[in-house]
Amino acid sequence: MMASSEDYTELFKLKENQNWLKVSVGLIFTKDGLKPYVEKTMESFKRRQGSNCSACSTATIVPCNKRNKICRSRPCKLHNGVKYCPCPINVCDGFRDSIIRQHRFGGPSWLNTNACDWCSNAWEVAKAFMPPDGYDTIKTSDETDLNGVISVLINCRLFENDIPDLANPINVCTKVRDIGKKLRHAPKLKVTDDQLKQWFGQMRALLLVPNHLAANTKAQDTVNTLNKLELDQLQIERKDAMAAINDVIPHPKHPDNEDLDENVIMLNKIIKSLCNDILQEVSENKKLQNGVVDFIKTGSKPLAWLFQKLLSKxxxxxxxxxxxxxxxxxxxxxxxxxxxxxxxxxxxxxxxxxxxxxxxxxxxxxxxxxxxxxxxxxxxxxxxxxxxxxxxxxxxxxxxxxxxxxxxxxxxxxxxxxxxxxxxxxxxxxxxxxxxxxxxxxxxxxx
The missing domain is CATH 2.60.40 (Immunoglobulin-like)
Known part of the structure; x- marks a missing residue:
């Protein structure tokens, strides 16, 4: 497994730490293999809802009701005094009901999603099926971590035709989701050979569900990439390592952010090592300099996001x-x-x-x-x-x-x-x- 700086290599010198990185990157590849399939499914769902509307907000189209978890606090975190108002062109009420019907547990994450964009951005609809915290500001699948993408598969009934196992409490998707949780809590960022073999097998199992394999044209390519990664036949690029670490580090609001101090410190050391390398290269590379200028002019996303984008060029x-x-x-x-x-x-x-x-x-x-x-x-x-x-x-x-x-x-x-x-x-x-x-x-x- 190749690395790009001495510090970075030193931090992953031990075989079990290399295993941890390989599984983390494997999850990134798995996410990338799932994204087009999830996007296509959600886009079809969006189109079936009818005419466009951009006049409604989530607070105006979702009645304040204690059946919605977000509405149980006082003042309500979603409405905060905003009252329900029917959609002026009779689109968003039906859209809302369709989201509720398709949610496996009947409790969409309304605080995540903005109804104003439902008719124009299918990923805004997908966010209603993601965990309730940490996804409200994202706009695309590229900005979404594995936990968010795979939660859409688990929580949205639309995917059962291709992945029948989703009807079971423990299924191919929950197993892959749980790999991320186990990586976050892995002592000293170590993964055994047996764990690596098991977890790569679970990633492949999700992609190779027959109906899913037929519906997802990228699934087989992702399986081939995972095979190469597991067998050390694929170089891990820095952009992939950065993306993997970003996915593993918990969001401040994430419930898995407790008792992770040691791992977070180690991951931040890796990030620092990578960033020092990249900052040096920015000073020597005109293309990277231009990328930094564009970043400063157009947005305020996290620095790690910038480096990941620059490294993907x-x-x-x-x-x-x-x-x-x-x-x-x-x-x-x-x-x-x-x-x-x-x-x-x-x-x-x-x-x-x-x-x-x-x-x-x-x-x-x-x-x-x-x-x-x-x-x-x-x-x-x-x-x-x-x-x-x-x-x-x-x-x-x-x-x-x-x-x-x-x-x-x-x-x-x-x-x-x-x-x-x-x-x-x-x-x-x-x-x-x-x-x-x-x-x-x-x-x-x-x-």
């Missing part, structure tokens, strides 16, 4: 093929490592085809080598975009080869160092050229 190195050959390209941040991988791939490819290209084996050998070394295929006239985080400061190494008419593999470049965000192209003579910054195949020295 990317730089791109394009490789364009102007030659007559099909080329195979790869990038790396470490030249020697890739050279070793290339040698292993060469041996693998030789074993497969018996050590000879042969007249009929040019493409086969090329593709076999490409697959073994994780090279990308670029046809004549095409280009490939290789994306990586904006936080990369050192050289990006480019590796390109092709198979010529004599069935010989020809290296165009081996570990060619390039500045991040700069591109190259292979010209008509099969030679690598630097592209002018911001272009795909215009020579860099052209005025």
């Amino acid at each position: 990317s730089m791109t190195t394009h490789v364009t093929n102007r030659s007559k050959y099909t080329i195979y390209a790869k990038y790396s941040f470490n030249g020697p490592e890739v050279n070793i991988a290339n040698q292993k791939a060469e041996a693998s490819a030789t074993a497969v085809v018996g050590g000879a290209y042969g007249a009929n084996g040019i493409i086969g050998r090329g593709l076999e080598y490409s697959a073994a070394a994780a090279f990308r295929t670029i046809a004549p006239g095409a280009h490939m975009a290789f994306e990586y985080p904006t936080t990369i400061k050192d050289a990006v190494y480019i590796w390109i080869y092709y198979v010529d008419e004599n069935s010989e593999k020809q290296w165009v470049c081996e570990g060619l160092p390039k500045r991040p965000d700069y591109s190259v192209f292979v010209d008509q003579d099969g030679k690598v050229q630097n592209a002018k910054h911001g272009t795909l195949s215009e020579p860099a020295d052209k005025k």
